[in-house]
Amino acid sequence: MNIEMIRAAYVRGKGHVRRTPLLSSPFLDEIAGRRVFLKAECLQHTGSFKFRGGWSALSAMNPEQRAKGVIAFSSGNHAQGVALAARMHGTSSVIIMPADAPRVKIENTKALGAEVVLYDRGSQDRDVIGDKLSRERGLTLVKPFDEPLVIAGQGTCGLEIAEQAVEEGIVDADVITCCGGGGLTSGIAMALEADQPGFNVRPAEPEGFDDVARSLRAGAIQRNDAMTGSICDAIITPQPGDLTFPIMKRLCGDGIVVSEHDCLRAMALAFERLRVVIEPGGAVALASALFHGDQLSADTVIVTASGGNVDKPVFERALATLE
Amino acid sequence: MNIEMIRAAYVRGKGHVRRTPLLSSPFLDEIAGRRVFLKAECLQHTGSFKFRGGWSALSAMNPEQRAKGVIAFSSGNHAQGVALAARMHGTSSVIIMPADAPRVKIENTKALGAEVVLYDRGSQDRDVIGDKLSRERGLTLVKPFDEPLVIAGQGTCGLEIAEQAVEEGIVDADVITCCGGGGLTSGIAMALEADQPGFNVRPAEPEGFDDVARSLRAGAIQRNDAMTGSICDAIITPQPGDLTFPIMKRLCGDGIVVSEHDCLRAMALAFERLRVVIEPGGAVALASALFHGDQLSADTVIVTASGGNVDKPVFERALATLE
Numbered sequence: 001m002n003i004e005m006i007r008a009a010y011v012r013g014k015g016h017v018r019r020t021p022l023l024s025s026p027f028l029d030e031i032a033g034r035r036v037f038l039k040a041e042c043l044q045h046t047g048s049f050k051f052r053g054g055w056s057a058l059s060a061m062n063p064e065q066r067a068k069g070v071i072a073f074s075s076g077n078h079a080q081g082v083a084l085a086a087r088m089h090g091t092s093s094v095i096i097m098p099a100d101a102p103r104v105k106i107e108n109t110k111a112l113g114a115e116v117v118l119y120d121r122g123s124q125d126r127d128v129i130g131d132k133l134s135r136e137r138g139l140t141l142v143k144p145f146d147e148p149l150v151i152a153g154q155g156t157c158g159l160e161i162a163e164q165a166v167e168e169g170i171v172d173a174d175v176i177t178c179c180g181g182g183g184l185t186s187g188i189a190m191a192l193e194a195d196q197p198g199f200n201v202r203p204a205e206p207e208g209f210d211d212v213a214r215s216l217r218a219g220a221i222q223r224n225d226a227m228t229g230s231i232c233d234a235i236i237t238p239q240p241g242d243l244t245f246p247i248m249k250r251l252c253g254d255g256i257v258v259s260e261h262d263c264l265r266a267m268a269l270a271f272e273r274l275r276v277v278i279e280p281g282g283a284v285a286l287a288s289a290l291f292h293g294d295q296l297s298a299d300t301v302i303v304t305a306s307g308g309n310v311d312k313p314v315f316e317r318a319l320a321t322l323e
Numbered sequence: 324m325n326i327e328m329i330r331a332a333y334v335r336g337k338g339h340v341r342r343t344p345l346l347s348s349p350f351l352d353e354i355a356g357r358r359v360f361l362k363a364e365c366l367q368h369t370g371s372f373k374f375r376g377g378w379s380a381l382s383a384m385n386p387e388q389r390a391k392g393v394i395a396f397s398s399g400n401h402a403q404g405v406a407l408a409a410r411m412h413g414t415s416s417v418i419i420m421p422a423d424a425p426r427v428k429i430e431n432t433k434a435l436g437a438e439v440v441l442y443d444r445g446s447q448d449r450d451v452i453g454d455k456l457s458r459e460r461g462l463t464l465v466k467p468f469d470e471p472l473v474i475a476g477q478g479t480c481g482l483e484i485a486e487q488a489v490e491e492g493i494v495d496a497d498v499i500t501c502c503g504g505g506g507l508t509s510g511i512a513m514a515l516e517a518d519q520p521g522f523n524v525r526p527a528e529p530e531g532f533d534d535v536a537r538s539l540r541a542g543a544i545q546r547n548d549a550m551t552g553s554i555c556d557a558i559i560t561p562q563p564g565d566l567t568f569p570i571m572k573r574l575c576g577d578g579i580v581v582s583e584h585d586c587l588r589a590m591a592l593a594f595e596r597l598r599v600v601i602e603p604g605g606a607v608a609l610a611s612a613l614f615h616g617d618q619l620s621a622d623t624v625i626v627t628a629s630g631g632n633v634d635k636p637v638f639e640r641a642l643a644t645l646e
Contacts, residue, residue: 026435271600
């Protein structure tokens with residue numbers, strides 16, 4: 001895993017992966033007490049940065065292998081990112097999803113061209129199903145984060161941040177990432193190490209699911225106790241990845257932990273001041289900048305908004321936090 | 324008024340005016356039965372394309388004149404666009420607003436650095452107040468649309484559309500604009516006449532306020548009967564401008580008229596599929612593409628989303644249209 005892999009993914013993605021805008025508002029600067037820029041990955045294809053990793057993996061495969069199709073396990077943003085990347089490459093995808101996943105997510109993944117295979121969480125082992133399908137059909141597994149090509153794809157977001165910082169005249173910044181398994185965080189950290197080495201990358205997580213913050217503090221991988229029960233579901237993973245954690249340990253500052261209420265407030269302010277839709281997990285970084293500025297040091301903060309796939313009832317809860 | 328003025332405004336705006344993204348979703352393509360691209364001016368500074376015109380006007384003034392400050396009449400997007408453009412130029416702005424304008428719009432305009440002067444719609448003439456202030460202080464009036472420098476600024480949106488169409492491989496398109504006084508529409512039409520002459524510009528308006536569609540049909544300027552009573556307030560004007568109408572007459576195809584309900588549905592789909600916030604007036608073009616495709620001819624449609632400044636209750640009405 002090195003910077004050249006990220007640069008290669010960037011070249012492969014040109015014209016396919018969206019260069020998402022860096023947004024700002026004087027009203028948010030006022031709340032945060034410093035300049036705030038939001039890297040709007042909610043505007044990426046399929047509504048999250050996961051398309052970058054999907055595209056990177058698909059575009060790097062040799063054509064014969066790719067033609068056989070890919071497989072992924074996901075009920076969320078990774079599923080949609082891989083499904084669309086596969087379709088845009090003219091190949092097929094199989095997405096293994098729990099049968100009790102929200103119907104709209106299943107329908108959306110199908111609508112993006114994927115074959116969705118459902119399994120029962122209680123009685124079936126998804127890995128067994130996936131292994132069998134992969135062997136029978138010669139499918140290639142695209143892991144959600146602990147995979148160099150996927151990390152390289154997510155890292156292209158960091159190369160864009162570095163470029164856009166120059167365009168905006170930003171010379172020093174804290175960069176807060178929405179952090180689940182660490183694919184986006186480690187990719188951005190490596191990109192900035194190369195192109196904006198003075199920037200300080202800070203992973204953000206929701207309360208109760210702060211495995212990365214605790215792992216960084218302990219210097220070794222820590223697990224979450226729970227795996228469900230957060231509205232920030234898009235960025236909930238059992239623990240940081242074996243590949244991503246050493247990168248984060250080497251390059252990132254302390255983790256920042258925010259409440260669900262902070263996320264809802266940040267979503268509402270993004271609606272009102274930036275006119276973008278962010279999902280709860282995608283709002284942890286903005287919430288950190290707006291409400292936990294005492295943990296930051298630079299006069300400028302760049303936050304990623306990792307995704308915008310949010311159901312109406314949850315978005316209405318966010319709007320309800322506006323006066 | 325010519326294309327060179329638009330190109331000059333583009334140069335003056337580089338690094339200050341945001342190049343807003345061109346967004347798309349396979350789900351919207353499916354609904355429309357053709358490819359749909361949304362030019363997201365809701366992500367422009369102050370949340371609408373009006374910042375382009377404000378910046379163009381301010382940046383073209385001679386420094387001595389500019390230092391005396393500018394004045395504008397507006398309770399909405401033009402007010403905020405001019406206020407921020409003035410502040411970014413280090414000068415002052417006076418915005419004349421009706422005393423019964425929503426408090427949040429008054430507060431926002433003040434927060435962007437403007438001096439807000441309120442008048443009573445029943446008993447006072449805003450023009451008299453404006454004239455007096457202008458004379459006393461040497462302020463320069465920035466008109467909302469019937470002003471060459473403002474049209475030139477809005478036209479920069481058209482230059483970007485032309486560039487982005489090339490990047491996306493779009494060779495033929497209908498381009499639907501959200502149309503009030505015609506500043507944005509005429510600016511875009513002139514830009515595309517030069518840089519994408521095959522594209523067909525179509526102004527969109529809400530039912531009951533279709534002065535441009537009727538004017539184009541009649542070949543002469545027609546007025547609206549009412550001036551209030553639409554949720555699409557951001558694009559309601561009495562009639563097309565004396566400068567903008569001849570340009571639209573020469574370059575635009577027929578107007579398209581949509582219902583308020585269509586706008587609310589388009590806002591909801593933009594939330595769900597593009598993760599952007601659009602105001603009702605900013606949704607007339609997308610509504611045209613999604614629900615009135617029988618009036619279009621090309622296999623690709625580019626719609627402007629002119630703004631995203633929408634109050635929570637109206638946005639909640641839009642969300643309620645989602646199943």
